[in-house]
Amino acid sequence: MVRVQVVGDQLVARLPWRLALAAGRRTVRVPVDAVTDVRVENSWWRALRGSPGRHYRFRAARWAAGERTHGTGRDFVALAQSGPALLIDLEHWRSPYARLALTVEDPAKVISLLKNSARKLSQSV
Numbered sequence: 001m002v003r004v005q006v007v008g009d010q011l012v013a014r015l016p017w018r019l020a021l022a023a024g025r026r027t028v029r030v031p032v033d034a035v036t037d038v039r040v041e042n043s044w045w046r047a048l049r050g051s052p053g054r055h056y057r058f059r060a061a062r063w064a065a066g067e068r069t070h071g072t073g074r075d076f077v078a079l080a081q082s083g084p085a086l087l088i089d090l091e092h093w094r095s096p097y098a099r100l101a102l103t104v105e106d107p108a109k110v111i112s113l114l115k116n117s118a119r120k121l122s123q124s125v
Contacts, residue, residue: 004114044084073098
C-alpha cells in the first residue's frame with residue numbers, strides 16, 4: 001500500500017519497494033494546493049486511463065505502477081488489486097501530473113487529510 005503524507009505544502013506519496021522498483025521511483029511529490037478533487041474508485045483498474053508512458057510496468061489483473069500518458073497530460077499510478085483506487089486530480093499546469101491513482105490502506109483518512117491540509121493552506125494565505 002502507498003503511504004500518503006502532507007509535508008509542508010507538498011503531498012508526498014511513498015511507494016512500497018515492489019511498486020517503487022516497477023515505477024522507477026520511491027516517492028512522488030506534488031503541491032497540495034494543486035489538488036482539485038479527491039475520490040475513491042472501487043475498481044482499481046478503472047482508474048487507468050491513457051497509454052503506458054515512462055517506467056510503466058504492470059502485471060495483468062494484479063498491479064500497475066508508473067506513468068500513463070493521455071490527451072490532457074500524464075498520470076502517475078501505483079495500484080494493486082488489494083484495494084480501491086484513491087484518485088487525486090491535480091491542476092496539471094501546476095503539477096507534473098494530471099492525476100495520481102494510488103492504492104492506500106485507508107482512503108477516507110487520506111481524503112480528510114488532504115481536505116484539512118487544503119483548508120489550512122487557504123487560511124494562511
